Amino acid sequence: MNLFSIIGEALRALRQNRLRTGLTMLGMIIGVAAVVLMLSIGQGAQTKINQSIAAMGSHLFIVVPGATSSGGFSFGSGTIKTLTINDAHAIAELPSIGATAPVITGTAQLNYAAKNWSTIITGTTPDYFAVGSWKMESGTTFSESDLRSAARVVVLGSITAKNLFNDEDPVGKTIRITNRPFLVVGVLMAKGQSLTGRDQDDNVFIPITTSERQITGSQFPGSIRYMLAQGNSADDMDIAEIEMVQLLRQRHRISAGKENDFTVRNLTAIADVATSAAKVMSMVLGAIASVSLLVGGIGIMNIMLVSVTERTREIGIRMAIGANQRAILTQFLLEAMMICSMGGLIGVVLGIGGAWLVSQVADMLIVVTLGMIGLAFLFASAVGIFFGFYPAKKAASLKPVDALRYE
């Protein structure tokens, strides 16, 4: 019997029992759809993290005031004033460190024409933009001389610019920050969310000197909220960290045995943790989805076993008129595989649809790749062959006389 005829027979058998075929297929559909959906959610999370890491800037440290044990890793504790602009300058001189950017933050009311916008204001140095991998949408950053003269110049984050100016070009315009006029010198390109989920584009940047004297003010002159420090190379991150800690302990006159009054965090290491966490998450999601595929496979085996028993007499008749073992085996295996591949196909479509729905409803980044579709489909077919083989083998190895006698 040629393969076409066997396919025809298998299709006929599936059509004869539409309801059962459909229900069996449902198991496969759900399994494959779940795999595609879970993989695409996992892939989306990973892509998102990779984007954030790429946007973050390479081999970065963040140094915050306060001991690790008391404050933990937090941007929120603005009460400790142990870190200063001069600390940042000193660290920038270290051989393993390329540049640093001290930061003080506050909130401010912005006005342009009739528009009002309240946002975070960041006072920093021109190096901040290079260290943090910011790119300019238009204009320039403020300069070293702006810093020295505490000039009233501002660089806008993309969302802030959009909110104040709509489609107008902000560069060269004057906005008011807490009622003082500032010249807009540049607009940043959008960056999206940070690793911690903060939106980074609703922000304005002014020279730290201007901020300290005119906007945020300070009870402790020179103290900063945090600083970014960029290592010279990815290989020397450990050395750079040791050097920074040593230098800061000296500068802060911390005697041996005493706790640091600052905390140094390697952001690259945090990024690595986030990346591997995302990988683990996609693996776990994939594994969970695979279980449903497995259950679908067992469902197929179950139905095929019932089908073999139910059709024992048919198998006997086919053997009596000349079907050999291979023809019977192929027929039943093909039935299982057809259920799987059809279910797989529908499942892939449903999975992609589901992924799209999730991305719309939950506002999540969902990434569907050809690879994962292929994987899900392949896995489904493999499940079909694996779970279809035993029932098919059982059918094929029946003795003709026993099969014919079966009532």
Place this chain on the structure above:
Amino acid sequence: MPSIQPHHVINPLIKIENLCKSYSLEDANGRTIMNQVLFNINLTINQGEFVAIMGQSGSGKSTLMNILGCLDTPTSGSYWLSEKNAAALSGDELARIRNRSIGFVFQGFNLLKRMTALDNVAAPLLYAGVSRSNSRRQALEFLRRTGLENFALHQPNQLSGGQQQRVAISRALINQPALILADEPTGNLDSQTSREIMSLFAQLNRDQGITIVLVTHEDTIAAYAKRLIRLKDGHVIYDKNNDRSLRTQ
């Protein structure tokens, strides 16, 4: 040296020697007991014979037919079909023999459900590797010969018993087998239809020389055959050939 064999000796189609068949059963205590159904059967059937096998229910007729049809294997003794030892053949070879050399007709028709008469008749050709369209064309021709061309697209449950049996006979004939094995083919049919079916068998035997072995309870059916074999409790107790042209004993 010239052959001294008499010229009328024909190579036997079927040759059975000392054939025994036992079934193993489990009794109430879980012990296996052997139930012997056929005892030292010796039988030779030549090409072109028309044999009726009679015997009480349970005497082993179907068991013998199943062995003749390569659906079952003997416990001991040998079975030669067209000078081939059935015991030495592989499963594939046996399937091929069932497909090409033997046509089965059963009491219960044994047609494939939810398949048209046409597809039922065509099925053996598909297993022989003939294409679907070719096998359907041939199947229609065979249905025409048994007067069923108008029922080609009917499914078995839309046909009368006699029609179903004629579909089964068409199916048995489609690969032009040397041997037709019919186990109580008229058992489910009324006497008028039985006569029609038997005339069909007699005609196939007479015109095409197809060897026919059929099992029956009824003397009127057995009368169509040229040779009568009686079984009793697994033994051949009677074997008489009425056909002068094929007498070999």
